[in-house]
Every structure is written in C-alpha cells, then in structure tokens.
Amino acid sequence: MKTFILLTGLIISIQAFSSKSTSLKASSTNNADSLIAFRRNAILGRGINFGNALEAPTEGEWGLTIKESYIQEVKDAGFNSVRLPICWSAHTSYTTPYTIDAVFLKRVDTVINWCTSRGLAVIITIHHFNDFYDNPDNENYKNMFAAIWEQLSTHYKNISPEKLFFEVLNEPHSNMTADKWNLLMPPVLETIRKIDTDRTLIIDVPDYGYHESISKLIIPKSEINVIVSVRYYLPYPFTHQGAHWAEGSDKWLGTTWTATSEQKNTVKTDMLKIQTWATQHKRPITIGEFGAIIYADVASRLIWTDYVTRSFESHNFSWSYFDFGVIFKAYDIEKKVWIKGFREALIHPTTSSKAVDSPNRYIRYMQTKN
Numbered sequence: 001m002k003t004f005i006l007l008t009g010l011i012i013s014i015q016a017f018s019s020k021s022t023s024l025k026a027s028s029t030n031n032a033d034s035l036i037a038f039r040r041n042a043i044l045g046r047g048i049n050f051g052n053a054l055e056a057p058t059e060g061e062w063g064l065t066i067k068e069s070y071i072q073e074v075k076d077a078g079f080n081s082v083r084l085p086i087c088w089s090a091h092t093s094y095t096t097p098y099t100i101d102a103v104f105l106k107r108v109d110t111v112i113n114w115c116t117s118r119g120l121a122v123i124i125t126i127h128h129f130n131d132f133y134d135n136p137d138n139e140n141y142k143n144m145f146a147a148i149w150e151q152l153s154t155h156y157k158n159i160s161p162e163k164l165f166f167e168v169l170n171e172p173h174s175n176m177t178a179d180k181w182n183l184l185m186p187p188v189l190e191t192i193r194k195i196d197t198d199r200t201l202i203i204d205v206p207d208y209g210y211h212e213s214i215s216k217l218i219i220p221k222s223e224i225n226v227i228v229s230v231r232y233y234l235p236y237p238f239t240h241q242g243a244h245w246a247e248g249s250d251k252w253l254g255t256t257w258t259a260t261s262e263q264k265n266t267v268k269t270d271m272l273k274i275q276t277w278a279t280q281h282k283r284p285i286t287i288g289e290f291g292a293i294i295y296a297d298v299a300s301r302l303i304w305t306d307y308v309t310r311s312f313e314s315h316n317f318s319w320s321y322f323d324f325g326v327i328f329k330a331y332d333i334e335k336k337v338w339i340k341g342f343r344e345a346l347i348h349p350t351t352s353s354k355a356v357d358s359p360n361r362y363i364r365y366m367q368t369k370n
Contacts, residue, residue, distance in 0.1 A: 034282070036225050037226055043081070043121050047080060047083055047321070048082060050323065051085050053065060053085075054107075054111070068114045071114040075118040080120065081122065081123065083320040088127075089131065099151075116163045116164070121163055124167065126145070126149075128170075129169070149192050153166075165201070167288065170209075178216035202226070204228075209289070211273060211274050214228070227285070228283045228284070229285075229287075231287070234270065235263075238256070238300070239296070241253050268311065290308060292305060293328055302342065309348065
C-alpha cells in the first residue's frame with residue numbers, strides 16, 4: 001500500500017501542468033519505462049485543435065487555412081501543444097502502394113515545423129477515413145490504413161517523440177465498433193513499432209471517443225507508451241445547439257450552462273468515471289476534443305469552458321480545445337484576436353480559479369479583460 005501511494009504521488013507530480021512539467025524531458029527512451037507516457041502527456045498539457053483545416057478534403061474548404069501567425073498566437077497565449085486533425089485518405093492513393101501525396105505531406109511538415117520551432121508539441125491524427133469506418137473488414141482499407149502509418153512513421157522518425165505524437169485513428173465509430181477497433185489495434189501498433197519504438201501513441205476510445213465507452217477499450221498490455229483519448233462535448237444539447245450535422249439541434253438553441261450544482265456534479269461524475277478507469281489500467285488520459293459551439297451564448301461558453309478545463313486538470317488529464325477558429329472557435333480569424341474571455345478561460349489566470357463556482361463573478365471578471 002505504501003509503495004502504491006508513493007507511485008501515485010509520483011505520477012501526479014509528473015503530470016501537474018506547471019511550467020516545469022510541460023518542459024519535462026523523458027529520462028529514458030526505453031519503452032519498458034512505465035511512466036514515459038505519463039511524462040509525455042504532461043508535455044501535451046494545454047492544447048488547441050486546428051480543426052476544419054487539414055481535415056477538410058482541401059485545406060480552406062471548411063473555413064480555415066492554417067497560417068504561421070495563428071501558431072504564434074497559440075504560443076503567445078500560453079498553450080503547450082497543437083492537435084492537427086488530418087484527412088490523410090483524401091491525399092492517399094486507394095491502391096497499392098497507397099502513396100501519400102508529396103505536396104500535401106510537405107504542407108503538413110510546414111505546419112509541424114511552425115509548431116515545434118516555437119516549442120509546441122504536436123499531435124497528428126487520421127481523421128475522416130469514412131470508407132474505413134463504414135467497412136472495417138475491407139482488406140484494401142486495412143492495408144491503406146497500415147500503409148499510411150508506415151509512411152508517416154518512416155517520414156517522421158527523426159522528430160523527437162517529445163515534440164510529435166501519433167493519434168492512431170480519430171473517434172472510431174459507425175461499423176468500426178469497439179470489437180472491430182480492438183481487433184485492428186494490435187496490427188497497426190505493430191506496423192508503427194517496427195519503425196519507431198519510442199513514439200508515444202494516442203489511442204481513441206470507441207463510439208466517437210465517448211467517455212462512457214472507455215471500458216470497451218482493450219489495448220495490448222505490452223504496449224506501455226500510450227495515452228488514451230476521450231471526447232467531452234457534454235451536455236450535448238448545450239455544446240451542439242444549432243449544429244447543422246446534429247439532427248434536431250435547432251430546438252436546443254438558447255440552452256445555457258451556468259455552473260449550477262447539478263451541472264457541475266455531472267461533470268465531476270463523468271471525470272471520476274474516466275479517472276477510475278485510468279487508475280485501474282495505469283493509462284494517462286488526454287481529452288482530445290471538447291468545445292461549445294458559437295451559437296451558444298458567450299457567457300455560457302466561457303463558464304463551461306473554464307469549468308471543464310479546470311476539471312480535466314484536477315485529474316491530471318491533458319486536453320486540446322476544439323477548435324481554434326471555426327465552429328467552436330476561441331479565436332476570431334477575421335478580427336485576428338482571441339474572442340473576449342476565451343484565452344483566459346482556457347489558460348486560466350490565477351485570479352479566475354475561484355470564479356468558476358461563481359458564474360456572475362466570472363462574467364464580471366471576463367468583462368474587464370481585453
């Protein structure tokens with residue numbers, strides 16, 4: 001029991017999101033190091049998604065083209081990492097040898113370099129491989145999936161594993177059930193590990209990353225260097241009110257989130273479920289996406305964002321807000337400024353910590369900020 005307490009204390013210390021923890025360097029590159037994923041999760045710390053850019057069939061088609069100035073804004077705001085949702089299947093041949101388009105790969109390289117040169121860690125994902133989600137038993141798509149990671153593992157092998165992270169597949173869903181995902185995981189992990197033994201991999205929970213489905217996830221016990229990723233867009237009628245892809249969401253317009261006791265207790269219960277699984281399975285957690293849509297009132301968005309991010313951190317989960325500048329945006333790309341209050345809600349100046357439990361005080365605090 002004493003040994004367990006000491007180990008738990010060590011893990012908590014490692015994951016604290018202080019300036020020290022986010023600059024931690026792994027003392028070992030040996031995959032047998034049982035704490036390596038925890039240390040690297042601390043490096044990810046507080047992140048933001050550049051969603052709707054490289055995940056679109058063509059960058060810019062969904063409202064965002066990534067600019068170097070945006071990366072600088074993220075760095076200056078105090079974030080530790082950037083998550084890049086990427087639709088590789090839109091830029092990869094569907095026949096053997098499944099070659100990734102060189103021009104697109106170079107574009108991704110450029111964005112990664114903008115981040116890492118500024119000390120920001122980067123997560124790259126496979127997003128919107130819809131044919132594979134719908135047909136997980138299709139051998140062609142299986143081979144394509146493996147080939148994409150074989151190419152990426154080779155291409156990025158020389159980038160420090162403390163600067164670049166691989167998220168193996170975003171939000172398994174549709175016919176990619178939990179059982180299918182658990183079966184597909186070992187061969188793709190083997191594909192990556194044959195090339196890169198030290199890269200920290202991020203594994204998503206099935207059912208769109210739904211936190212309640214974390215218990216369905218089965219990761220090979222031999223794979224130590226893994227961070228588990230969940231989503232948190234709850235309550236859905238608040239975060240997705242008016243979302244064009246969510247059927248019936250117009251009836252949710254006007255839904256607020258004011259940090260009532262009931263609302264906060266729901267978040268606390270959800271976080272405890274995630275933490276309980278993480279403790280039992282000795283896996284670090286990242287909240288790969290969370291956000292409140294622009295159609296919600298700004299005050300509710302700020303209160304919710306502040307409360308859930310502080311809740312994540314209280315459990316030592318890293319996180320990546322979704323998204324930078326489009327439908328859940330924290331930054332106004334037309335005015336070239338952070339939406340009033342969002343930088344503070346996410347990065348959390350010390351004076352706002354108590355304000356989470358006092359929404360009116362929190363709103364007044366945000367109104368004093370530029």
